[in-house]
Amino acid sequence: MAFPGLQHVAITVSDLPRSTKWYSALFGAEPVLDEDEEGGRYHHAVYALDGGTLFGLHTHQGRESGERFAEERTGLDHVAFGVGSHAELEEWVQKLTELGIAHEGIKKAHYGSGVSFRDPDNIALEFFAAPGS
Known part of the structure; x- marks a missing residue:
């Protein structure tokens, strides 16, 4: 059985409107989905990239750590x-x-x-x- 490719990537952002504007400019497109998750735990804006991969921006309703990203941390x-x-x-x-x-x-x-x-x-x-x- 072949291992499947990536279907989507989701990242947590600190300011969803700011990040949505930034990624929309980068991707040259608007999100195809912008909604609260069914259980209300997070809100996401999702982009459809060429090749079928989805790229999501998540905010966790104020529960984000507020720390800036650092690749030195595990993850x-x-x-x-x-x-x-x-x-x-x-x-x-x-x-x-x-x-x-x-x-x-x-x-x-x-x-x-x-x-x-x-x-x-x-x-x-x-x-x-x-x-x-």
């Missing part, structure tokens, strides 16, 4: 979005710059190339291209 290190080529990475660098999103430029390694950046809660994000693309 999430970063989220990477796959792109098809180095040329596409260059386009994303330009888009990030146009949006005023700080980034580190394209970094190359033997396992691929990527550009790293952070969201308003300091969550580490990356655009990544496999080697040879």
Whole structure:
């Protein structure tokens, strides 16, 4: 049996309206879902990305820790979005710059190339291209 791919990623944010505005600009789209969860424990805004993956922003009705994200803590290190080529990475660098999103430029390694950046809660994000693309 093959192990399945990721269907969705959900991150907790400290300010849902701010993060929704930021991710809408990054994704070039509005959420396909923006609602309270059935049990009322959290509210989420969900984006549909190319390839069928969903990306959700969650707020836990004021129960968030308020701490900024740090990849050194146990849990999430970063989220990477796959792109098809180095040329596409260059386009994303330009888009990030146009949006005023700080980034580190394209970094190359033997396992691929990527550009790293952070969201308003300091969550580490990356655009990544496999080697040879």
